[in-house]
Amino acid sequence: MSALTFTLRHRPEQRVDMSPLSCHLLQGLEPSEIGALTLQVGKAKVRVDDLFTLSGFDTQNIIIKNSFAKLDYIAKDLEAGSVRVEGDAGAYLGLGMKNGEIRVSGNSGIFTAAEMKKGFVLIEGNAGDFVGGALPGNKMGMKGGTVLIKGNAGERVGDHMRRGNILIEGNAGDYCGSRMTAGTIAVMGHTGKFLGYAMRRGTLLLWQAPQLMATFNDCGAHTLAFLPILFNSFKKLDSRFADSGLHFNRVQRFAGDMSDMGRGEVLVKI
Amino acid sequence: MIINGVSIDATFAEAFPMKATRAIITAQHEKWAMISAQAMTGFATSVIACGCEAGIERVLSPDETPDGRPGVAIMIFAMGGKGLAKQLETRAGQCVLTSPTSALFAGIDGGTRIALGKNLRYFGDGFQVSKLIDGKRYWRVPVMDGEFLTEATTGQVDAVGGGNFLVLAESQPQALAACEAAIDVMRTVPNVIMPFPGGVVRSGSKVGSKYKSLGASTNDAFCPTLKGMTATELSPEIESVMEIVIDGLSKADIDKAMRVGIQAVCDLGAANGIKRISAGNYGGKLGPFHFHLQEIMA
Missing domain, CATH: 3.30.70.520 (Alpha-Beta Plaits)
Structure with missing residues (x-):
């Protein structure tokens, strides 16, 4: 069965709430019924088939073509299946997703994979602020799964993150790992200021030496046995993280943020 | 056989x-x-x-x-x-x-x-x-x-414990050599262990004892020094008996370990003083898994 494909006819001026088009909500619907659904576009409600041309039938395998940065809430609360975005994705991509897979060929906006629980998200380009974070006022960000960003990520990566992996091949902005409760953020490129700000537990795994706050204490150089196991788990990815030539188990360990619980760690390749 | x-x-x-x-x-x-x-x-x-x-x-x-x-x-x-x-x-x-x-x-x-x-x-x-x-x-x-x-x-x-066989030999060194040969090959079988020292038991036990506080005691029927004092299972030429106990994840795993172990003992043969292979049981009333020696070696 061919993938259910939404091809954007034109780019609306206002932002589009794509949350009604998650795989689990479309299960069992005929293409005509899907076309008749309405999406919130700014203040207006617009029929799906006015905004997209539809083809294919497989509601558990969705492709969004001609996508651009104003298509928000793509694959919100996704429970299973796969969503492929050709182009950019807007804000809240994969918000609260429970399982399944999202692949974006371009960039994604703020709150990518925020409060995600399980599954896999791939961003071929750059991701905005608050990747894997918690929505404002909420206490728990990402709780499981893996986010792979091949480009750069914005500020506040993993804010309030609780569990799971965020893998960034490029750079991460300021406040990476802020208020993190647990989980792993790995950054191959450079990290910005205030790394691990108010971090409680969790691991920031870095290939480049960071600019650390005074509230992170040097615990010395170590060979850590869990790193080969962690890197082995990345080998199935189509990513530089799978390249064993870039793997290591010898690190400088910094503990922090001592202004908070201080059980977090920054591990820097040496 | x-x-x-x-x-x-x-x-x-x-x-x-x-x-x-x-x-x-x-x-x-x-x-x-x-x-x-x-x-x-x-x-x-x-x-x-x-x-x-x-x-x-x-x-x-x-x-x-x-x-x-x-x-x-x-x-x-x-x-x-x-x-x-x-x-x-x-x-x-x-x-x-x-x-x-x-x-x-x-x-x-x-x-x-x-x-x-x-x-x-x-x-x-x-x-x-x-x-x-x-x-x-x-x-x-x-x-x-x-x-x-x-x-x-x-x-x-779930697993199976207590698979075993007895090696009856003309001398203690011959019994031990046969058991060592068996253990060497049995250790190549996955999913099994032979828990006794070096894999070999020299003090096989029977259920019960004349002493009330003991639930098990020496297997006198297979003790060579008691041949003239008890209802012995041993013929006159048997001077030493050793046992190999096997625990495994399944009956099939123990079957395989017993087969290769007994075969290794038999490869030494009567020429090296090995006379009999036997096994320990309780009449079949206590354990649901029975390993018939002749079926295993058939």
């Missing part, structure tokens, strides 16, 4: 259902993985007094272990799941956590999950770190030589 001059008795070994688990111990060198494994499987020959039966299954090469270091697979068997979990945790805490450079991983992915390092983490006094990797939870416990890495749980499965 006679193989190479060795008579195979028309009898059977009687075995019992047990619970089993496997753990993988790794270390910087195979030497230290083995030291830790030997400590963890020490004093675990019989459930009668040790609480469990444990043994080293085999040495693992670095590409077979989760952390890419040399390792040893050990197995522990007990009569119930609760006892098994207690033994596993106690032994892991005292013999692996304490052993230099060691790490501890699950050796069975399925089955009922029982604590491996799940509670050992508290040794970290709040400094322990959890990592969930590919659905498996690991604990990193800070210790004086660095970090003790342990998987939180391992699998507990």
Whole structure:
């Protein structure tokens, strides 16, 4: 069965709430019924088939073509299946997703994979602020799964993150790992200021030496046995993280943020 | 049945259902993985007094272990799941956590999950770190030589304990040599352990005793020095009897281990003083698993 494909006819001026088009909500619907659904576009409600041309039938395998940065809430609360975005994705991509897979060929906006629980998200380009974070006022960000960003990520990566992996091949902005409760953020490129700000537990795994706050204490150089196991788990990815030539188990360990619980760690390749 | 001059008795070994688990111990060198494994499987020959039966299954090469270091697979068997979990945790805490450079991983992915390092983490006094990797939870416990890495749980499965055969020989050295040959080849069979010292028992037991406080006592029918004093099972030329006990994850695993072990004994044959192969049972009334020697060797 061919993938259910939404091809954007034109780019609306206002932002589009794509949350009604998650795989689990479309299960069992005929293409005509899907076309008749309405999406919130700014203040207006617009029929799906006015905004997209539809083809294919497989509601558990969705492709969004001609996508651009104003298509928000793509694959919100996704429970299973796969969503492929050709182009950019807007804000809240994969918000609260429970399982399944999202692949974006371009960039994604703020709150990518925020409060995600399980599954896999791939961003071929750059991701905005608050990747894997918690929505404002909420206490728990990402709780499981893996986010792979091949480009750069914005500020506040993993804010309030609780569990799971965020893998960034490029750079991460300021406040990476802020208020993190647990989980792993790995950054191959450079990290910005205030790394691990108010971090409680969790691991920031870095290939480049960071600019650390005074509230992170040097615990010395170590060979850590869990790193080969962690890197082995990345080998199935189509990513530089799978390249064993870039793997290591010898690190400088910094503990922090001592202004908070201080059980977090920054591990820097040496 | 006679193989190479060795008579195979028309009898059977009687075995019992047990619970089993496997753990993988790794270390910087195979030497230290083995030291830790030997400590963890020490004093675990019989459930009668040790609480469990444990043994080293085999040495693992670095590409077979989760952390890419040399390792040893050990197995522990007990009569119930609760006892098994207690033994596993106690032994892991005292013999692996304490052993230099060691790490501890699950050796069975399925089955009922029982604590491996799940509670050992508290040794970290709040400094322990959890990592969930590919659905498996690991604990990193800070210790004086660095970090003790342990998987939180391992699998507990139904198993079979008490498979056995007896080697009856013309002399003690010949009985021991035959048992050594059998153990060497039986250790290549996966999913089994031979829990007694070196895999061999010289003090096979019968149920009951003249002393009320003892539930088991020496198997006088197979004691060569009592040939003239008891209802002996031994012919005059038998001077020594040794037993090999096998615990395995399934009846088929024990079948295979018994077959290769008995074959190794028979390969030495009557020319080397091996006269008979027999087995221990309780009349078939106690254990649901019966290993008929002649069927196994057919």
